[in-house]
Amino acid sequence: MEPKKKRRLREALTGYSFILPNFLGFLVFTSGPVVASLCLAFAKWDITTPAEFTGLDNFRVLFSDVKFWKYLWNTLVLMSAIPVSMALALGMAMVLNQKLKGRAVFRTIFFLPSITAGIAVYILWGRLFNKDFGLLGRVLPSFPARVVCSIEALPIYLAAGLVVFLVCRLVLDLKHSERELPVSYFLLPAAGLWLVMLLNAVLSRWAGAPALMPGSGAVAALEGVAGRSGWLNDPWLAKPSLMLMGFWGAMGGYNMILYLAALQNVDPQLYEAAEIDGASRWQKFRHITWPLLTPTTFFIFVTNCIGGFQGGFESAYIMTGGGPPATGVPWTPWAGETISETTTLSYYIFNNAYVYLKMGYAASMAWFLFLLVFAVTMVNWKYGGRRVVY
């Protein structure tokens, strides 16, 4: 057994030495810092004075810090654009999947926004949104404020719709019904709630009727105020503006190329068989394309979620400098404070760590973010993994 053992040892040594440079980097720049930042989260430190251990202080401040929760909300609102940009990418991929000559050229052009240095694109769009100079910024006052303002509440609608959907499913399960509700049905109650809100805002403006839903009356009062100082300076339109910019880039970006690759892997014979059976275009999409795309959709959604939690730094730093101050709106508890509208968690952590030099606090926020990302990914994995068809 000697030579075999020796060979195994040699292979092990080779393996370790191959990994060594990478693993060293992993240790020094990833796992080490993770442990270090965990320790830092329980301390208070600005780099100049020695660190002092403060226990759970940072976390206590975290939970009572209005700014933190508002910025978490900002991040979530910006993330609510993810499903839309995924849909856009899928649509674009389906268009590009057809047998048209010169698709490679279009693919390159569509990818342009994703490869250019972010700063150029951000400043470009910042200028587009400018009230005096920008192509978009000048047309604002005619935009119906009510429709746009309700974008801020989009996560509320989506969540409420999800809750309604889950309740319905629970009811159906309890009744042991055969009916299987697909997940996308949660969009129905969400859209319904949004329509009710819109209708309510319209009614309270024109008919003078009292507001059905709390807070929606305030939306009507914003007419004439919203958009006066340009898109990015407006507390209502700042985030939708950023989302619009995101859609522009997402149409041809990484997501689209992933979808394109996945679409090209679909066996055309399936489509032929469906056509023989007399399937319409929508049916073909719903029963062949969509299920076969679920692994890619899952992958894209998970990675976009992970990225979305950490994003928004560059747009905050370059375009908006943190964003316009939030005006109090009845459904938010932070009326009257100067908290910014486009600051995301990433920017807030950056400011705390490098500008205010509150490293301990920043580390605790970063860990909170990490746990959040972890939890969401786990939920995605468990829930989405069941739905993926291979």
Next chain:
Amino acid sequence: MGVESRQTTRIIHGMWYGFLVLVGLTMVIPFLWMFSASLKPRAVMKVRDSWYENWVPGEDVTWITLDGEPVRVKKLGMKGGMLGVRVVETGPREGRTMRLRPEEVTEEDAYFARTDDAWNSPAAPADGVKVRLFRTDSAEGALVTLPGHALTEESYLAAFLEETAGWTRVQEQRRDTFAVEWKVIERHPRFGEEFHFPPEKVHEEWREHLAFGNYARAWNAVNLGRGYLNSLVIALVVTFGQVFTSSLAAYAFARLKFKGRDILFFGYLATMMIPGAVTMIPVYVLFAKGPAALDSLLNTTAFTSDLFLFRWIELGKPLGIDSYMALILPGLFSAYGTFMLRQFFMSIPKELEDAARIDGCGSFGIYWHIVLPLSKPALATLAIFTFIGNWKSFMWPLIVCQSSSLRTLPVMLSYFQGEYNTEYQLLMAGSMMALLPVMIVFILGQRYFVSGIRLGAIKG
């Protein structure tokens, strides 16, 4: 399926092309605007009524005919049916820089007046102590009344230009051992004079003006050349390093057996979920405190002193916050790259490796001679991803680069944004220059890019 169907297919195709062209336009138009903005002369970044004037770089010119030749003027106001104008024509050589030997420049006399804490130079006495200012800013050509003692006579510098066989006013710019650099400050002989003209005689037009000089000015204003060099060097080093270390580790994870392999790999995967914010702060502290600690450990000053290449190129510190290593080292390790390459390596048929092993090839030999050449697409994809990602990265270089000689392009471009105003033309010019390498890399490597993402997606 007949002739009719072919026609409808053509119509449908036409529709799709139209749609694609539309979307393509929305992608491209912002960049076209960027390009046109980069060529606009300085004072022109305002919105105009005609789309032509908005997009094509140009400027407004108001002019009259004086002594038979057109002279630029500025409109003052109507008085008694006549329009007052002031000559603001500068000379054709205005602003040009040239290098002269000190003896080629002579001194002359002129009057200087002091208004709002700055010397306006030179001025010319008009009537009594009323003076007219000749300064290149908002006070240009203004007529002010000053107390007598505010007017002094001083000398200014002039050089004799061969091409005009005449004397031109110059201003010193820079001085080094070989020569002195001078800027020409030349004026029309009737500069500052005011006239009244019937309005029809005052012409207004919009002239195209491609200010290619913006690129040179952007280059000099923030030392873009150094930024380019920094970005390029760092991106290349990180790309090579990452591809190398990732492929080594990926091969080990894919083919070699050793204890703890799978647990370690799972650990790698888990790190992809960690937000950058978590690791960034301790890494910053590591680089901030590290050199001092290393110095005291090894009892030298090597780690905290500045480096110089060829004695005059600054290289920052060897290992610290303000160093190239701080920009390069964290980028050399990538979990995503290792993961993607491992998936790819696992798909290479084992028979090739077994054959090589029979021939007596060691593990590194197999890696070098067989696996690497076969995985060129995957390696190329990783290289392109890494290059583009590194070129674009903003947050970490922003934190790390504190001295201007270390800055990468994105950070440098952000400095065009002033606190009160932004020099858009220069910023757009700089951005266009920053776009170029990435565009080239992408266009050349596009083939690998798309196939590589496919690899990552399907197997992932």
